[in-house]
Amino acid sequence: MTGTTIGVLRERTPGEHRVALVPETVQRLRAAGLEVLVETAAGAGAWYADEDYLAAGAAIVAVTELYDRADIVLCVQPPPGDTSLRDGQTLVGMLAPLQHPDRVRQWAARGVTAISLDLIPRTLSRAQPMDALTSQANVAGYRSVLLAAVAYGGYFPLLMTAAGTAKPAEVLVLGTGVAGLQAIGTARRLGAVVSAYDVRPETKAEVESLGARFLDLSAVGSGSGSGGYARELTSAERDAQQQQLSTRLARFDVVITTARVPGRRPPVLVTADALDGLRAGSVVVDLAASELGGNVAGSVPDQTVVLGNGVTVIGAGNLPSNMATAASNAYSRNVTAMVTAMLRDGSLVVDPADEIQAAVLVTHAGSIVNPTVAATTGDTTVAGGVG
Numbered sequence: 001m002t003g004t005t006i007g008v009l010r011e012r013t014p015g016e017h018r019v020a021l022v023p024e025t026v027q028r029l030r031a032a033g034l035e036v037l038v039e040t041a042a043g044a045g046a047w048y049a050d051e052d053y054l055a056a057g058a059a060i061v062a063v064t065e066l067y068d069r070a071d072i073v074l075c076v077q078p079p080p081g082d083t084s085l086r087d088g089q090t091l092v093g094m095l096a097p098l099q100h101p102d103r104v105r106q107w108a109a110r111g112v113t114a115i116s117l118d119l120i121p122r123t124l125s126r127a128q129p130m131d132a133l134t135s136q137a138n139v140a141g142y143r144s145v146l147l148a149a150v151a152y153g154g155y156f157p158l159l160m161t162a163a164g165t166a167k168p169a170e171v172l173v174l175g176t177g178v179a180g181l182q183a184i185g186t187a188r189r190l191g192a193v194v195s196a197y198d199v200r201p202e203t204k205a206e207v208e209s210l211g212a213r214f215l216d217l218s219a220v221g222s223g224s225g226s227g228g229y230a231r232e233l234t235s236a237e238r239d240a241q242q243q244q245l246s247t248r249l250a251r252f253d254v255v256i257t258t259a260r261v262p263g264r265r266p267p268v269l270v271t272a273d274a275l276d277g278l279r280a281g282s283v284v285v286d287l288a289a290s291e292l293g294g295n296v297a298g299s300v301p302d303q304t305v306v307l308g309n310g311v312t313v314i315g316a317g318n319l320p321s322n323m324a325t326a327a328s329n330a331y332s333r334n335v336t337a338m339v340t341a342m343l344r345d346g347s348l349v350v351d352p353a354d355e356i357q358a359a360v361l362v363t364h365a366g367s368i369v370n371p372t373v374a375a376t377t378g379d380t381t382v383a384g385g386v387g
Helices: 023-031 050-056 063-069 101-110 125-130 132-151 178-189 201-209 235-251 272-277 319-341 355-360 371-377
Strands: 005-008 035-039 059-061 072-074 090-093 113-116 159-161 164-166 170-174 193-197 254-257 283-286 304-306 312-315 361-364
Touching (some): 023 035, 023 050, 035 050, 059 063, 090 319, 113 355, 132 178, 170 178, 178 193
Parallel strands (some): 170 193, 254 283, 283 312
């Protein structure tokens, strides 16, 4: 078969169980005239066997053959720096280019076209089918509540039994983006009494539409920014926010924090003093926990810590990987939408004039072409017309 060939990598990041393409979307790409290669055992972490991919029309190959033959290489997280990506190849994934400047420089030096789905402009309706951040945040928000419910020693719903009445859990969600709203909805479905806070006051209506209470912090003004996102708070605003939250957190049984800032350190919402003020048995889940830090003082990525006062702090920075089947299905549809939107007569065409492509293109034709990424890497040779 001639034409464009897609290769699906097995993820090599420790703890990563997702796969970039599932058998269902292999069939869609095959129908579009593409050949699909899947690395041996690429889908095993998401419970997709090699036989499932063969039945969908893909070929199962070793990683060396995949790099040798594929025109487009698909991944979830960026492959390690010693990969065999070559000149003219296209890499598509959630590449976190602001966090990996060395890899970005390497891709540019090798002539790789790097497309990072975590740079998708979420305000464009045309980009919604490609919005991997949203699809994965939905999974994370849902999973965070289940994780908290397991760690919490009480019931989430109000229960009336022969042994007496059990009060419902009081849950607070900090941050009402996609993950936060999904966490609110899931906690409500489990029967908890839910409150939520966001620096953007316009999110109050969304919170209340899900049956939760909006937590008003009078000392903190509006943190609304452009495009529906929160702006970065000043140091004085952060101090006021932390102080008021610290005095309000003690009444909650479960706190879930969801405030991420792509490529930058997440804001600390729950300080060490606030943790000291929580009662024994409380659970705090930090969805922003990463190597850059988290929303919760002392949270550790992918670890659960029980503090001396009996408070459980869960660093949950990659929850979608813990629901690898659902997360992979959603992500696979995002990747497929991105790739098929760039196809012209069966070949991938890079068009810097397209506003979606301009946003997600990181490197192309030997240059770092994304101005924001270039500023992070210190590159001064950004190709014109891409931004």
